[in-house]
Amino acid sequence: MHHGAVWNGKLARWDHLRNLYEEDSRRLPRAAPKLTRKHVYLPAFGEMRVHTATQTLSASVYAAFTMYIREGTLPQEFDATAMYCRDFNNLFDVFNASKNARHQQKEFLQPLNADCSHWNCLEKMESKLRELRFIDNKCNSLDEEDNFKALPKCSRYPWFINGWLLCISSLECLFKDLTSHFNFSEISPRSLNQDGLENFFGLIRMKNANNNRPDCTLFRSAYRGAVVNQLLSSRAKGNCEADTGLVQCERFSKNKFENR
Known part of the structure; x- marks a missing residue:
């Protein structure tokens, strides 16, 4: 404006x-x-x-x-x-x-x-x-x-x-x-926007450092690392507001590992 x-x-x-x-x-x-x-x-x-x-x-x-x-x-x-x-x-x-x-x-x-x-x-x-x-x-x-x-x-x-x-x-x-x-x-x-997806891929990029084109193996490793280390949380300076989708994803993954 x-x-x-x-x-x-x-x-x-x-x-x-x-x-x-x-x-x-x-x-x-x-x-x-x-x-x-x-x-x-x-x-x-x-x-x-x-x-x-x-x-x-x-x-x-x-x-x-x-x-x-x-x-x-x-x-x-x-x-x-x-x-x-x-x-x-x-x-x-x-x-x-x-x-x-x-x-x-x-x-x-x-x-x-x-x-x-x-x-x-x-x-x-x-x-x-x-x-x-x-x-x-x-x-x-x-x-x-x-x-x-x-x-x-x-x-x-x-x-x-x-x-x-x-x-x-x-x-x-x-x-x-x-x-x-x-x-x-x-x-x-609010449930229709892509903030949750954007937050998630932002965390994956953080785990892969400067690699902007991770293959399936690197993506899977980054995803597991983020869940295990409880990094699936929004950042204070992020571009999107906090969402609950990542929290549910983290809980699901924890329960899956504990039931093994």
Whole structure:
């Protein structure tokens, strides 16, 4: 979002996030404690991290925007960026909904069923994503858009928009199929992501050092070593959140060895 984003008919800007950080970092306690300088002043060749995006476009950042706007510290026009953060935070929550989150108060982290509010959220997000476009960051308002050279199509309508639209459509189709043919009453989209698989292969790469093309023997050895040494656990600095699939895999392997 280094360019300005036209979101729901308003202009959301990256500079708004920087201004929020500069204001919030001077206060104690902070309204958005997870928002750091690294989030808003991205290094030129920094690593791509999913959690960096989720911490930036989060409910706490939206709440901080709302608080500072209401007290008059930040101008009212920053509300567009606040809405941008809130909407994407809700979208992240819908696709991370899980039965394990029942104890949490976040509405969109609960499993999806036929009568839940998630579908209304997805319908609104689909409409907003289809209208989303990016413009030159020098534009201070939509009235100035014609004064600047239009961005290339790949930057104006980036690929991630189609990716989100595909995910929303796929989730709706999957829910209809599971409920109509397999008697599912609810689904947990978090169980559909590949975090568990990514964490697992990350551990296998660690066991094989610099060998990026292990054969079957090396893969089997690395897998056994990871299980025996209880290394099937997520890392604090990993790109994915912790998952329970690897724990179940470890327990299964331990029971298999003990029963021999």
